[in-house]
Amino acid sequence: MTDRQQVYETDVLVRNPDGIHLRNAAALVRTAARFPKAELIISKDGYEVNGKSIMGVLTLVAEQGAQLHLRARGADAQRLIDTLVAMFESGFDEALK
Amino acid sequence: MRRRRSPSRPDTGDASIASFSPWVPGADPLGVSPEEHCRAVLSGIPGSPGLSLGRVYLHTSADLWVEAHDIGEEQVDQEIARFLRAVDEVIAQRRKLQQRAEETIGRGEAQIFESHIMLLQDSDLINGTIGRIRTERKNAEYCFYVALQRAIGMIARLETHNHLRERAVDLEDIRSAVLMELSGATPQDPSQLLDNSIVVAHFLTPSDTARMPPEKVIGFVTDAGGPTSHASILARSMGIPAALGCVSATASVEPGATVLLDGFTGKVYIEPDEVLQDHVRRWMERQAVRVAAFVELLRVPAETLDGHRVRLELNIELPEGIARAAACPGDGVGLFRTEFLFMARDDWPGEEEQYAVYAQLAEAFGERPVTIRTMDIGGDKLSRRLHVNPEMNPFLGWRAIRISLAQPDVFQAQLAAVLRASARGNVRLMFPLVTSLEEFRQALDHVREVRMDLDRRGLPYDPGMPVGVMIETPAAVMIADALAKEADFFSIGTNDLVQYTLAVDRNNEHVATLFDAYHPAILRLIRETIEAGRRAGIEVYVCGEMANQPLATMLLVGLGIDGLSMAPGGIPEIKHHITRFSLADARRVAREALAQVTGEEVRRVLRAALAERDLRSW
Numbered sequence: 001m002t003d004r005q006q007v008y009e010t011d012v013l014v015r016n017p018d019g020i021h022l023r024n025a026a027a028l029v030r031t032a033a034r035f036p037k038a039e040l041i042i043s044k045d046g047y048e049v050n051g052k053s054i055m056g057v058l059t060l061v062a063e064q065g066a067q068l069h070l071r072a073r074g075a076d077a078q079r080l081i082d083t084l085v086a087m088f089e090s091g092f093d094e095a096l097k
Numbered sequence: 098m099r100r101r102r103s104p105s106r107p108d109t110g111d112a113s114i115a116s117f118s119p120w121v122p123g124a125d126p127l128g129v130s131p132e133e134h135c136r137a138v139l140s141g142i143p144g145s146p147g148l149s150l151g152r153v154y155l156h157t158s159a160d161l162w163v164e165a166h167d168i169g170e171e172q173v174d175q176e177i178a179r180f181l182r183a184v185d186e187v188i189a190q191r192r193k194l195q196q197r198a199e200e201t202i203g204r205g206e207a208q209i210f211e212s213h214i215m216l217l218q219d220s221d222l223i224n225g226t227i228g229r230i231r232t233e234r235k236n237a238e239y240c241f242y243v244a245l246q247r248a249i250g251m252i253a254r255l256e257t258h259n260h261l262r263e264r265a266v267d268l269e270d271i272r273s274a275v276l277m278e279l280s281g282a283t284p285q286d287p288s289q290l291l292d293n294s295i296v297v298a299h300f301l302t303p304s305d306t307a308r309m310p311p312e313k314v315i316g317f318v319t320d321a322g323g324p325t326s327h328a329s330i331l332a333r334s335m336g337i338p339a340a341l342g343c344v345s346a347t348a349s350v351e352p353g354a355t356v357l358l359d360g361f362t363g364k365v366y367i368e369p370d371e372v373l374q375d376h377v378r379r380w381m382e383r384q385a386v387r388v389a390a391f392v393e394l395l396r397v398p399a400e401t402l403d404g405h406r407v408r409l410e411l412n413i414e415l416p417e418g419i420a421r422a423a424a425c426p427g428d429g430v431g432l433f434r435t436e437f438l439f440m441a442r443d444d445w446p447g448e449e450e451q452y453a454v455y456a457q458l459a460e461a462f463g464e465r466p467v468t469i470r471t472m473d474i475g476g477d478k479l480s481r482r483l484h485v486n487p488e489m490n491p492f493l494g495w496r497a498i499r500i501s502l503a504q505p506d507v508f509q510a511q512l513a514a515v516l517r518a519s520a521r522g523n524v525r526l527m528f529p530l531v532t533s534l535e536e537f538r539q540a541l542d543h544v545r546e547v548r549m550d551l552d553r554r555g556l557p558y559d560p561g562m563p564v565g566v567m568i569e570t571p572a573a574v575m576i577a578d579a580l581a582k583e584a585d586f587f588s589i590g591t592n593d594l595v596q597y598t599l600a601v602d603r604n605n606e607h608v609a610t611l612f613d614a615y616h617p618a619i620l621r622l623i624r625e626t627i628e629a630g631r632r633a634g635i636e637v638y639v640c641g642e643m644a645n646q647p648l649a650t651m652l653l654v655g656l657g658i659d660g661l662s663m664a665p666g667g668i669p670e671i672k673h674h675i676t677r678f679s680l681a682d683a684r685r686v687a688r689e690a691l692a693q694v695t696g697e698e699v700r701r702v703l704r705a706a707l708a709e710r711d712l713r714s715w
Contacts (some may be wrong), residue, residue, distance in 0.1 A: 057643065
């Protein structure tokens with residue numbers, strides 16, 4: 001059982017060549033939606049967006065090599081972060097296919 | 098993606114071959130000057146090759162003028178409900194488009210609409226709009242427009258890559274769909290499009306094209322957009338012509354007017370007269386005959402009569418040639434020149450700029466190998482930055498790998514870009530003008546350093562990327578046995594090899610006639626190189642002009658060459674030659690040629706060998 005107030009955070013690197021384009025953003029948001037009780041904030045260079053909003057994720061304009069910061073809180077926050085880290089590490093859109 | 102019949106692309110039953118037709122050699126002229134046989138000409142950017150003669154289907158998109166007006170407090174809930182109904186309706190439309198696209202265009206295109214639905218359900222967008230209606234008491238059109246516009250503006254500002262720019266296009270697409278729904282307008286229904294329609298539009302989005310019956314569309318013309326726009330990509334995948342950036346196209350043509358669309362040049366001829374139409378129809382008939390003849394040739398592999406396979410690869414001079422070359426059924430790219438990135442500018446190209454080009458190349462060819470040669474400036478290709486003072490002997494001076502090794506930062510940026518591209522396809526690397534083992538080893542040390550750097554940066558590359566040496570100097574041939582132990586392949590650059598061996602500058606008219614690729618010295622050097630490669634178990638290619646000379650084909654194959662690399666237009670003829678002799682035959686001819694002591698005698702032997710097999714040697 002994770003502590004609900006505990007904040008889990010980590011940095012991830014965008015490895016996949018196309019960056020987080022529309023389809024990858026959709027995959028990311030769909031994944032985050034599987035953890036309804038966790039809040040997710042993604043930031044790049046100090047600009048923060050709601051990780052559960054595809055519009056928000058798109059406005060990050062995360063290209064290959066970009067460093068993103070993930071921060072989650074609430075039930076399942078740790079699992080959410082672990083799942084997302086795995087997505088980023090697997091090169092993302094490969095995981096989609 | 099399905100291919101369909103269209104007048105400009107006779108149905109050959111094979112998509113890859115149909116899209117090859119522009120490469121039929123001597124792509125023949127119309128036989129009439131089209132400007133003189135039409136009412137008006139529009140000039141745009143060629144977006145997809147081919148010729149189409151058809152009738153204009155004018156596609157008009159929604160007017161995006163959004164006015165803000167105040168609403169009363171009592172209207173707020175009603176306005177929110179109106180907004181939500183519009184969004185639901187657009188979601189329902191997108192579901193239909195998704196299904197349609199899956200059936201008529203393909204899965205990739207259909208996925209776009211799935212993402213559109215997610216955008217339309219996005220809580221930031223929906224709640225942002227609703228919040229604004231409540232607090233600002235303005236109409237839904239305005240509040241939605243503002244909520245979306247912030248995101249569009251942000252993306253447009255930050256984007257540097259073309260493929261990411263498409264994100265803003267998708268947002269614009271749903272923006273106009275929702276605004277249109279709110280205004281009660283219905284989108285133009287193109288489902289009743291007539292046969293042989295050339296679609297003329299200001300701009301085309303995926304949702305516009307998904308509504309069109311693809312079998313009736315034979316071309317796209319747009320006012321706006323460039324070669325990476327949706328219309329262009331879709332046209333190429335459908336094998337129909339497109340002209341983009343035809344600034345006043347929608348204002349200049351009437352619906353139903355007859356137009357000739359030339360996707361090779363990006364020109365649109367409005368109301369061509371009977372003479373021109375007649376010439377176009379005859380051109381299409383001739384094209385059909387040529388395509389049919391070459392289809393036969395393309396189906397067969399480049400194999401000698403006794404089943405010996407020779408790789409036929411492509412030389413690419415400029416990045417603009419990538420897409421056209423990739424449509425050509427060559428076995429890969431034997432030489433991708435990178436000089437264009439370094440010339441006619443005052444700074445050095447950065448890693449990202451180069452990576453964008455190399456990645457595009459690697460992706461365009463997929464599984465087929467692409468050979469990227471590090472920059473070969475110097476000689477007659479001068480860099481503004483380096484070649485400030487003229488050299489006494491430019492071809493013996495500051496050029497190619499020598500410049501690279503002396504400028505480690507510039508060299509490593511290029512190597513990093515090539516290595517990163519190797520993660521996107523099947524990339525090979527090669528170095529030009531190597532004259533010593535030390536040079537090759539130094540270059541390999543740089544490759545190792547760059548790999549470690551990429552590891553630190555967490556960027557992917559292919560650790561097994563082959564690294565080869567160009568054999569262009571007699572020195573390289575004399576130490577080919579040593580080079581072969583450390584190189585993964587050889588590629589013989591015959592132009593430089595001839596120049597350095599015979600001490601002839603072919604640009605000098607007084608000695609140009611001494612430039613002879615069939616000089617016995619050259620034949621022996623090529624044989625030595627191939628033998629050294631064979632002993633070490635590495636492949637040897639020819640990527641110089643000789644690879645594209647039918648007179649040399651039997652000789653090179655007989656000497657044991659693994660592959661020939663040439664301009665795309667040369668492939669059909671060289672392949673035709675290869676299929677007409679056996680390897681045993683070619684070996685005999687090569688032996689006989691090697692026994693000659695003058696270039697003229699060598700050529701006589703080769704010409705006779707071709708004549709015996711009913712082949713010509715122009």
